[in-house]
Amino acid sequence: MTETTATPNPVRERKVNLHVLGPVLALVALILLGAFLNSNFLSYGNVTNVLARSAFIGIIAVGMTFVITAGGIDLSVGSMAAFVAGVMILAMNALIPVLGIGVPLVLAGMAVALVTGLAAGLLNGFLISKVGIEAFIVTLGSMGIYRSLTTWLADGGTLSLDYAARSFYRPVYYDGLLGISWPILVFALVAILGELTMRHTPFGRYCAALGANEQVARYSAVKVDRIRMGTYVLLGMLVGLATIMYVPRLGSASGSTGVLWELEAIAAVIIGGTVLKGGSGRVWGTVTGVLILSLIDNILNLASIVSPYLNGAIQGVIVILAVVLQRGRKSAD
Amino acid sequence: MAANKRQTPAMAGSIPVASGREPPTVLEAVEISRRFGPVQVLHGVPFSLRAGEVHALIGENGAGKSTLMKILAGFLSPSGGRLELESEPVEFNGHQSAEDAGILMIHQEFNLAMQLSAAENIFLGRERRRGIFLDHRAMLEEARSLLARLNCHVDPRTRIQDMSVPNRQMVEIARALGRRAKVLIMDEPTAVLTNRETEILLEQIDRLRSEGTAVLFTSHKLDEVQHIADRVTVLRDGHHILTRAAEGFGENAMAEAMVGRELSDLFPQKPTPQPDVVLEARDVSVPGLVEGASFRLKRGEVLGFSGLVGAGRTELMEAIAGLRAATGTLEVNGKSVPFGSVQAARKAGLAYLTEDRKEKGLLLGKGLRENLTLLALERFGRLKIDRVAEERALDQAIEEFDIRAKDRTVAVGSLSGGNQQKLLLAKTMLADPQIVIIDEPTRGIDIGTKQQIYDFIAELARSGKSVIVISSELPEVIGLADRIVVMGRGHIAGELTGSQISEDAILRLAMGVAEDQKETA
Amino acid sequence: MIRRNFLKSAALVAGLASAGAVAAQDESYTIGVAIPSATHGFMGGLNFHAREAIERLEATYPQLEFVLATSGDAGKMVNDVEDMVATRNIDALVVLPFESEPLTAPVQAVKEQGIWVTVVDRGLSVPGIEDLYVAGDNPGFGREAGEYFVEQLGEGDDIVVLRGIPTTLDNERVEAFEKAIEGSGINVLDMQHGNWNRDDAFNVMQDFLSKYDKIDAVWASDDDMAIGVLEAIAQAGRDKEMWVVGGAGMKEIIKRIMDGDPQLPINVTYPPAQIATAIELTALAMVSDTPVTGRFIIGSQRVTPENAKDFYFPESPF
Structure with missing residues (x-):
C-alpha cells in the first residue's frame, strides 16, 4: 500500500513502487535462474507441478494474510490441515457403505473438511478474541492438540482413504480445466477473491485498521472481536479448502502431514510485504511469496548445484534477503 | 506567579559568568534551512540560546518549530546553515551526540519505554553500576530525589504504562535533570498538564534557569510564554519573524505575529439552545471511576464539561459513547441506549471524539x-x-x-x-451524528486552528446538533459553553450557567471547596 | 506377535515363561521404556509394537511393571529418563535414543546407578554403556536393496535415490547401497532428501521426473517415501518406465508386492518390532538368570512376491 508512506515526495513514491515490485522482481529472477539451469524448468509439466504444489500453502497463506494483517498469528494451520485431512478421510471411509463411491461421497467429504476447518478456526478465534488469550499461545497450544489428535486418530500410523474412493477422488488433484489442474484454479480463485476482499471490502479495511491500532478501530465503532474472530474462521475454512485439494493427491494423512506448513505460510506472507505486526496486508504479495518458496525447492532439486544438506540454509538466506530488500527502504530514511 | 517573573532578571544576573554582561550564548543556529524533498520548511532561520535564559519559540502548527528544535537537538541535520556550540561550529551525528554535548529534548510524544519503570527510564542508557551489576538502590534513590524536586511523588518503581500523562511528563523532565543538561529543549511540555502541574513545571524551569541551564520552550498557551520566557522568537511558515524580549510583548501581539494578521475575538458567539432534551443520563456509574453521574443535554446546545484531569470526565463520556461498561440509564431522544456497545451508541446518533487522537x-x-x-x-x-x-x-x-x-x-x-x-x-x-462529544478539542493546536475549531463547534450547535465539550483549559469551556458541568473525583460536583460561570467558580467546584467554606477560610 | 520371526524369540519367550514362574512370587521389577513419539509411519509401528509387548508381558508376569514414555525430541527424552529413575525407581531401562549424542551422558548416568540398560536401534556415542543392544541392520538394509539393483540392472541404467532425514542412520544405509552397486555400471543420476515424508518425496520425485527423461528405477529407501514417489510417477504417466524399491515393510506396500505389482518388485525389512524384542529380552534379564547381554542385530531381509505373505500383518498400523 503506497498510502502508508511517511513522506510524500515523488522520489520516495517511485521507490515505494519498487518496494511493492520487490517480491515480483525476486520471483522473476528465480524464474530466469531456473530456466538458465535446466531446460525442463519452463516445461508445462514442471510449471504445473510447482503451481499445484504451491496451492495448499498458497490457499492457507491467503487466509494467513488476513490474520496477520489484523495483528494476529496462527501457528496451528499445519496441524490443522493434518487433522482436517484425517477427519475427512475417516468420514469418507465411514460413509462409503451409506453413499457408495461417487460424487455424493466426495461432496460429503468436502463438506466435512470445510466444517472441520471452520470449527477449528472458530475455536482459535473464540479463545483469542472472546477469552482474550494471546494468539501466539492459543495457536501454539492448538498446534500441539491438532497434531496429536491426528496421530491418535491414525493410531500412530497413517490414515488412508479407501482405494476405490481415492481412485474416484484422485482427479480433483490431478485433472483440471483446459489443461490447468484444479488446485491451481482454486488457488487462483482464492487469491483473486482474497485480493478483492483485502482491498475493496469493509472487512479488509477493518482488518488493516485493527492491525494498525486496535484502540482506534474500537473507537471507530469497528466490531473488533467479530473481525478478529472472522480472520481465524476464514483461515480455518481455507485450511479446509486446501485439505480438499491435498487429500486426493496421496489419499492419506498422518502425524507428519503438514509439518511446518504454518511457518511456510507465515514466511510467504512476510516475503510478500505484509507487516508481521499487522496493519497492512497484500494478498498479491503473499501469492508471490508462496511461489518464491516453491520455486526455491524446485530449482534446488532440478539443479543439484549444492549439497542437499544445505537446501534449508539456501531457503533461509533467500527468505531473509527478500525481507531485507523490502525493508531497505525504511532504514534508508 | 507574577513574582517569579520579576525575579528572573535578578537570578540571571546572579550567574557568575554573566555578571555585568549578557550571559554567553550556549547554542546558536546560524541561518538554518531545512527541506524535505521539494518542501522547504525552514528558510535561513537564526536562533540563539543563552545560558540561564528561557527562550520561547512560538508559531502556528507547521511554522517549523518542531523541525528547528529537532535540528538543535541533533534529530535532524540542517540542509543549510550551521550550528555553533559555545561559539564553535558543531555538527551532530544523531541526537546521541547532541545529548553527549548536553543538549536534551523532551518530545511532545514521550520517548519513554512504557514497560520499564520510572527509575529505569530515567537511567536508560547510563545505568549506575556496581561492578558488573546494576546498582538498583542507588538508581532508585536518585530517581526518587529527582522526581521529588519536581514535586512528583510517584514511586519510581511504577511502570510508565501505569502512570498518568502528567507524571510521564515529569519522568521525562527528571530524565533530563538527571543528565545535567546544558540545553533543555521542550516541545509543548504543558499541553498535557493541568494548571497546578503546569505551575510546578514552570517553577522547575525557573529553577533550571537559575542554575544556568538554557531552556527552549514552546507552547500554544501564550499566557505561559508571557509568564516564563525571557525572550520570544516567532516563526511563521518557516521564516523567522522576530526575536525580542518577552517583557512588554503581550499575548495579542504574540498571536498576531504568529498568524500574520489581526485576530478578532477568539470565540464565536454562543448559540442558543432549543428547549427539548436530546440526551439524558441518569445515575451513570463506571466502576471505580465515575459514580452516579446525571445530566441533560438540549438540542442545539454546547455543554461544557470541566474538572481536573482524572476527575472522570473522559471515562463518563466514553461510557456514554458505548466504549466502557457502565451502569445507570441513558436515553437519547427518549429512547434507551444500552451501555458497552459503540454500535448502539452510533445508531442513536452519538459520536465521541477522543482526547487521544494519536x-x-x-x-x-x-x-x-x-x-x-x-x-x-x-x-x-x-x-x-x-x-x-x-x-x-x-x-x-x-x-x-x-x-x-x-x-x-x-x-x-x-x-x-x-x-x-x-x-x-x-x-x-x-x-x-446528532450528538457530538469532543474531548479536549484543541489540545496541542495552534491558535489559528483553534479559532477554526471553535467556529465549527458553534456552527454545529446552530445547525441543530448538540455538542459536549470536555476541556481542561478553562477559557475554552467558558468561551464556548453556556452551561458547564464540573466534575471532581468521579462525581458531578455541580453545574454553572450564564453569569455564574467564572474560572474561580469552576475551580472551587472542581476541588470540592464550597463557597461558604472559602469565605470563612 | 508380529514379525517375531526376525529373531527366534519364540524360544526365548518360552524360556522366559518357565523362568518367570520360578521368580514370580519373590520380587517385582519396574522397567522403563523410552521411545520417540509416533511422528511417522515407522515410529507409529514401533509405538504399536512397544505397547503391544508391554501389554502382553504385563499379563504374563504380574511382578513386572512398565513405564512407557514417548518423546517428541531429545531434550524431552532426557527428562523422561531422568524422571523414570527419580520417581519410578526403575530396575531396567529400554531406550531408543532420539539422537545418540544428547542421550549418551544421561543413559550412562542411569547405568552408573546399577540399572540395567537396553539400547535399541540407534547406538549411543560411547560404546559399552549398555547391557544389551538390539538393532536393525542399517548397512544390511542398504546393501540388500543395492544387491537387488545390481541383479536387475546393468551398465548404463539410470536410477535416482531418495534419502531420509539427514542422520547417521540414513548415511549408513546410503553408503552400503552405494557400495553394493559399485562397479555395476548403474548410474545414480541424483540423490535428494525426501525426509521419510510422503509429501516431500512426492515433490522431489516430481522434480526428478521433470529433470530426467530416462529413469529406470528408484530407490525410495522407505515405504512412506515410496508412496509419494509412486504417485508422482503415476501423475507423469511414466509407470511403465521404472520400478521402485521402498523399505521397512509397510503393510500397504507388502500387500502390493504380494499381489505382484510390477512397479514394486521387492521390499527390504527394517522391523519396527525390534522394540518388542528388546523389551522381551530385558524382561527376561529381570525375571531369570538367562544370559541376555550383548548385541542382537536383526538382519534386514528381502521381501519378494513369493515370501511376502510372511511379512503381511494387516492389523498393524504400519
Whole structure:
C-alpha cells in the first residue's frame, strides 16, 4: 500500500513502487535462474507441478494474510490441515457403505473438511478474541492438540482413504480445466477473491485498521472481536479448502502431514510485504511469496548445484534477503 | 506567579559568568534551512540560546518549530546553515551526540519505554553500576530525589504504562535533570498538564534557569510564554519573524505575529439552545471511576464539561459513547441506549471524539482517505467499498475543514496536530451524528486552528446538533459553553450557567471547596 | 506377535515363561521404556509394537511393571529418563535414543546407578554403556536393496535415490547401497532428501521426473517415501518406465508386492518390532538368570512376491 508512506515526495513514491515490485522482481529472477539451469524448468509439466504444489500453502497463506494483517498469528494451520485431512478421510471411509463411491461421497467429504476447518478456526478465534488469550499461545497450544489428535486418530500410523474412493477422488488433484489442474484454479480463485476482499471490502479495511491500532478501530465503532474472530474462521475454512485439494493427491494423512506448513505460510506472507505486526496486508504479495518458496525447492532439486544438506540454509538466506530488500527502504530514511 | 517573573532578571544576573554582561550564548543556529524533498520548511532561520535564559519559540502548527528544535537537538541535520556550540561550529551525528554535548529534548510524544519503570527510564542508557551489576538502590534513590524536586511523588518503581500523562511528563523532565543538561529543549511540555502541574513545571524551569541551564520552550498557551520566557522568537511558515524580549510583548501581539494578521475575538458567539432534551443520563456509574453521574443535554446546545484531569470526565463520556461498561440509564431522544456497545451508541446518533487522537483517534500509518471513512465505512458500500465516493468525501472534508496536507496520500502521522484534529472532526462528522462529544478539542493546536475549531463547534450547535465539550483549559469551556458541568473525583460536583460561570467558580467546584467554606477560610 | 520371526524369540519367550514362574512370587521389577513419539509411519509401528509387548508381558508376569514414555525430541527424552529413575525407581531401562549424542551422558548416568540398560536401534556415542543392544541392520538394509539393483540392472541404467532425514542412520544405509552397486555400471543420476515424508518425496520425485527423461528405477529407501514417489510417477504417466524399491515393510506396500505389482518388485525389512524384542529380552534379564547381554542385530531381509505373505500383518498400523 503506497498510502502508508511517511513522506510524500515523488522520489520516495517511485521507490515505494519498487518496494511493492520487490517480491515480483525476486520471483522473476528465480524464474530466469531456473530456466538458465535446466531446460525442463519452463516445461508445462514442471510449471504445473510447482503451481499445484504451491496451492495448499498458497490457499492457507491467503487466509494467513488476513490474520496477520489484523495483528494476529496462527501457528496451528499445519496441524490443522493434518487433522482436517484425517477427519475427512475417516468420514469418507465411514460413509462409503451409506453413499457408495461417487460424487455424493466426495461432496460429503468436502463438506466435512470445510466444517472441520471452520470449527477449528472458530475455536482459535473464540479463545483469542472472546477469552482474550494471546494468539501466539492459543495457536501454539492448538498446534500441539491438532497434531496429536491426528496421530491418535491414525493410531500412530497413517490414515488412508479407501482405494476405490481415492481412485474416484484422485482427479480433483490431478485433472483440471483446459489443461490447468484444479488446485491451481482454486488457488487462483482464492487469491483473486482474497485480493478483492483485502482491498475493496469493509472487512479488509477493518482488518488493516485493527492491525494498525486496535484502540482506534474500537473507537471507530469497528466490531473488533467479530473481525478478529472472522480472520481465524476464514483461515480455518481455507485450511479446509486446501485439505480438499491435498487429500486426493496421496489419499492419506498422518502425524507428519503438514509439518511446518504454518511457518511456510507465515514466511510467504512476510516475503510478500505484509507487516508481521499487522496493519497492512497484500494478498498479491503473499501469492508471490508462496511461489518464491516453491520455486526455491524446485530449482534446488532440478539443479543439484549444492549439497542437499544445505537446501534449508539456501531457503533461509533467500527468505531473509527478500525481507531485507523490502525493508531497505525504511532504514534508508 | 507574577513574582517569579520579576525575579528572573535578578537570578540571571546572579550567574557568575554573566555578571555585568549578557550571559554567553550556549547554542546558536546560524541561518538554518531545512527541506524535505521539494518542501522547504525552514528558510535561513537564526536562533540563539543563552545560558540561564528561557527562550520561547512560538508559531502556528507547521511554522517549523518542531523541525528547528529537532535540528538543535541533533534529530535532524540542517540542509543549510550551521550550528555553533559555545561559539564553535558543531555538527551532530544523531541526537546521541547532541545529548553527549548536553543538549536534551523532551518530545511532545514521550520517548519513554512504557514497560520499564520510572527509575529505569530515567537511567536508560547510563545505568549506575556496581561492578558488573546494576546498582538498583542507588538508581532508585536518585530517581526518587529527582522526581521529588519536581514535586512528583510517584514511586519510581511504577511502570510508565501505569502512570498518568502528567507524571510521564515529569519522568521525562527528571530524565533530563538527571543528565545535567546544558540545553533543555521542550516541545509543548504543558499541553498535557493541568494548571497546578503546569505551575510546578514552570517553577522547575525557573529553577533550571537559575542554575544556568538554557531552556527552549514552546507552547500554544501564550499566557505561559508571557509568564516564563525571557525572550520570544516567532516563526511563521518557516521564516523567522522576530526575536525580542518577552517583557512588554503581550499575548495579542504574540498571536498576531504568529498568524500574520489581526485576530478578532477568539470565540464565536454562543448559540442558543432549543428547549427539548436530546440526551439524558441518569445515575451513570463506571466502576471505580465515575459514580452516579446525571445530566441533560438540549438540542442545539454546547455543554461544557470541566474538572481536573482524572476527575472522570473522559471515562463518563466514553461510557456514554458505548466504549466502557457502565451502569445507570441513558436515553437519547427518549429512547434507551444500552451501555458497552459503540454500535448502539452510533445508531442513536452519538459520536465521541477522543482526547487521544494519536492512540485512539487516527491510524497514524494510514492515509487520509482510510482514516476519514473508517467510522462510517458502511456508507461507502457494505460489500465493496466505493473508492470514488471515498475520494469525493475526502475532497469535501479537505474543503470543509480546511485540512492542509502536502499530499492526500501521506500518512496521517506526518500531519500537524491541528490538521490531525480537523481530520478527526471530519471523520466523526461523516458518520452524521446528532450528538457530538469532543474531548479536549484543541489540545496541542495552534491558535489559528483553534479559532477554526471553535467556529465549527458553534456552527454545529446552530445547525441543530448538540455538542459536549470536555476541556481542561478553562477559557475554552467558558468561551464556548453556556452551561458547564464540573466534575471532581468521579462525581458531578455541580453545574454553572450564564453569569455564574467564572474560572474561580469552576475551580472551587472542581476541588470540592464550597463557597461558604472559602469565605470563612 | 508380529514379525517375531526376525529373531527366534519364540524360544526365548518360552524360556522366559518357565523362568518367570520360578521368580514370580519373590520380587517385582519396574522397567522403563523410552521411545520417540509416533511422528511417522515407522515410529507409529514401533509405538504399536512397544505397547503391544508391554501389554502382553504385563499379563504374563504380574511382578513386572512398565513405564512407557514417548518423546517428541531429545531434550524431552532426557527428562523422561531422568524422571523414570527419580520417581519410578526403575530396575531396567529400554531406550531408543532420539539422537545418540544428547542421550549418551544421561543413559550412562542411569547405568552408573546399577540399572540395567537396553539400547535399541540407534547406538549411543560411547560404546559399552549398555547391557544389551538390539538393532536393525542399517548397512544390511542398504546393501540388500543395492544387491537387488545390481541383479536387475546393468551398465548404463539410470536410477535416482531418495534419502531420509539427514542422520547417521540414513548415511549408513546410503553408503552400503552405494557400495553394493559399485562397479555395476548403474548410474545414480541424483540423490535428494525426501525426509521419510510422503509429501516431500512426492515433490522431489516430481522434480526428478521433470529433470530426467530416462529413469529406470528408484530407490525410495522407505515405504512412506515410496508412496509419494509412486504417485508422482503415476501423475507423469511414466509407470511403465521404472520400478521402485521402498523399505521397512509397510503393510500397504507388502500387500502390493504380494499381489505382484510390477512397479514394486521387492521390499527390504527394517522391523519396527525390534522394540518388542528388546523389551522381551530385558524382561527376561529381570525375571531369570538367562544370559541376555550383548548385541542382537536383526538382519534386514528381502521381501519378494513369493515370501511376502510372511511379512503381511494387516492389523498393524504400519
